[in-house]
Amino acid sequence: MDRKDSIIIAGGGLGGLTAALALAQHGISVCVLEGAPEFGAIGFGIQFGPNVFHALDRIGVSAAVLEKADEPPAVLMIDALNGKEVTRVATGVPAFRARFKYPYIIIHRIDLHNVLLDACRRDPLITLVGDAMVTRFDEDSDGVTVKTEGGRSFQGAMLVGADGIRSRTRAQMLADGDPLPNGFMGFRTIVPMSEVTADVQRDIVALWGGPGFHIVHYPLRHGTLFNIVAVFRRSAHSERGDVAAYRAQLEQAYRNAHPTMKALLAMLDLRRRQAIGDRDPIRHWHKGRVVLLGDAAHPTLQSLAQGACMAIEDGSCLADCLADANGDYEGAFRRYEDARSIRTARVTLESRYIWDVYHADGIARDVYWQMLGERSEADTYQCLAWLYDGFQLPAIANR
Numbered sequence: 491m492d493r494k495d496s497i498i499i500a501g502g503g504l505g506g507l508t509a510a511l512a513l514a515q516h517g518i519s520v521c522v523l524e525g526a527p528e529f530g531a532i533g534f535g536i537q538f539g540p541n542v543f544h545a546l547d548r549i550g551v552s553a554a555v556l557e558k559a560d561e562p563p564a565v566l567m568i569d570a571l572n573g574k575e576v577t578r579v580a581t582g583v584p585a586f587r588a589r590f591k592y593p594y595i596i597i598h599r600i601d602l603h604n605v606l607l608d609a610c611r612r613d614p615l616i617t618l619v620g621d622a623m624v625t626r627f628d629e630d631s632d633g634v635t636v637k638t639e640g641g642r643s644f645q646g647a648m649l650v651g652a653d654g655i656r657s658r659t660r661a662q663m664l665a666d667g668d669p670l671p672n673g674f675m676g677f678r679t680i681v682p683m684s685e686v687t688a689d690v691q692r693d694i695v696a697l698w699g700g701p702g703f704h705i706v707h708y709p710l711r712h713g714t715l716f717n718i719v720a721v722f723r724r725s726a727h728s729e730r731g732d733v734a735a736y737r738a739q740l741e742q743a744y745r746n747a748h749p750t751m752k753a754l755l756a757m758l759d760l761r762r763r764q765a766i767g768d769r770d771p772i773r774h775w776h777k778g779r780v781v782l783l784g785d786a787a788h789p790t791l792q793s794l795a796q797g798a799c800m801a802i803e804d805g806s807c808l809a810d811c812l813a814d815a816n817g818d819y820e821g822a823f824r825r826y827e828d829a830r831s832i833r834t835a836r837v838t839l840e841s842r843y844i845w846d847v848y849h850a851d852g853i854a855r856d857v858y859w860q861m862l863g864e865r866s867e868a869d870t871y872q873c874l875a876w877l878y879d880g881f882q883l884p885a886i887a888n889r
């Protein structure tokens with residue numbers, strides 16, 4: 491395949507598809523190479539802060555996303571030992587909308603992915619190629635050649651590595667090793683709401699924080715499904731897929747947890763677990779004609795629920811910078827990094843801090859709970875303003 495004038499994107503996740511849509515809107519043709527046999531998401535829930543809508547508006551999909559999403563009345567943090575509320579963000583109230591302009595939403599990843607995919611399929615400037623796992627790239631004076639498993643070859647003017655936390659594009663570009671595991675493991679499950687046996691408030695986002703473990707739950711698809719994420723600090727080695735060992739480790743980690751949490755654990759699908767990790771932030775995500783975005787550039791812990799939001803913001807920002815490049819793609823990559831690196835690094839570093847807050851033990855836990863408990867609604871909004879207000883696109887002539 492020879493498309494020297496188009497941009498190749500490795501990875502058809504949320505970041506890659508957003509970049510494709512945003513580039514196509516600027517009249518730039520794009521070829522998205524997805525490693526999985528089919529384009530699609532792993533089917534769990536996702537939370538979005540209001541900041542994501544600045545980017546979703548720009549690619550014209552906000553209304554379609556909102557149709558599939560729900561707006562929880564609040565995001566609650568609950569003490570995992572005694573079941574008492576520690577703090578809350580009132581998300582479903584007029585004051586939240588007035589402050590942040592857009593809502594806080596929860597949505598099924600598959601629904602979100604389909605909105606983006608449908609928009610991509612309607613755009614003649616976007617080519618989607620499945621079963622195309624990128625293995626390497628080579629650069630010359632007028633473009634990049636990208637190789638995939640199975641020996642296929644694609645040519646483009648530039649390569650965007652949107653291939654997630656285990657990015658092969660990053661590995662070749664930076665050779666900086668694997669992401670940093672933080673010692674925690676996660677299980678994710680969706681069950682029909684009618685099968686929820688635990689005594690929980692079902693319309694909110696709840697985070698139960700305990701020493702070395704936490705559970706997040708919220709509804710999906712207009713209250714018909716219930717999404718649960720359970721995370722704990724792994725204390726012993728176990729073979730991949732050893733459900734009995736996983737169960738024993740969970741029981742050990744959650745032994746002092748509130749009975750409601752134990753009822754939530756009983757609903758978990760333990761067949762697949764996920765190691766949790768991130769990377770130390772860096773300032774530069776490009777070399778020559780190749781640039782990274784989303785988790786490939788700056789993977790983060792999920793404590794702020796912002797990894798995908800950042801990938802989507804990146805995609806929109808990168809497209810704007812490239813649209814004004816006038817051939818100076820390296821200048822465009824630098825403007826993109828300048829616009830995005832501090833914000834995404836702050837997400838990574840604050841997420842680590844909040845992770846420690848969620849899982850604190852002893853007197854540290856008492857201190858954090860006191861600090862959180864003292865916050866007024868206005869304080870909470872102020873703490874989130876840097877994030878939820880969105881970010882400044884780089885100043886570019888002609889915009």
Ligand SMILES: Cc1cc2nc3c(=O)[nH]c(=O)nc-3n(C[C@H](O)[C@H](O)[C@H](O)COP(=O)(O)OP(=O)(O)OC[C@H]3O[C@@H](n4cnc5c(N)ncnc54)[C@H](O)[C@@H]3O)c2cc1C
Nearest residue numbers: 501503504505525537624653654784785795796797798799
């Ligand atoms: C438990 C958990 C909960 C989370 N909750 C939230 C949340 O509520 N809100 C939020 O904003 N974020 C959340 N995140 C983070 C979010 O999932 C990620 O930050 C986001 O998916 C990153 O998007 P991406 O497009 O960069 O990468 P990905 O979503 O990982 O997409 C990468 C794509 O590239 C493909 N690919 C991989 N390698 C190759 C290759 N070599 N060639 C071609 N294709 C390739 C993959 O198949 C995939 O389709 C959560 C993460 C976890 C683990």
